[in-house]
Amino acid sequence: MTIAPSTTGDVTPATSGEPEGRPRNGSHADSAKPITIMLPDDVLKKLKIIAIMRNVSVSEVLADAAVSVVRRDLKKFLGKLAE
Secondary structure (H helix, E strand, O other): OOEEOOOOOOOEEOOOOOOOOOOOOOOHHHHOOOOOOOOOHHHHHHHHHHHHHHOOOHHHHHHHHHHHHHHHHHHHHHHHHHO
16 A cells, blocks of 8 residues: 655545545535644554555544534533433
């Protein structure tokens, strides 16, 4: 597996025929906004390994995790409001 370099620090596995830097995370790609986050070096290194193993970008791993947190916490919060 080869890794395509990125100017944003993401580690994206290189694939043939796919434009570099183009988001691949479905419906979120059109409405995504860039953000900057601070992570400890050891966490970022492990996150890059996870992204490589999943064959996605670091941004996709973080976006999926953020979507999960939003869904879970909103469901919990809205459930408490209904009680």
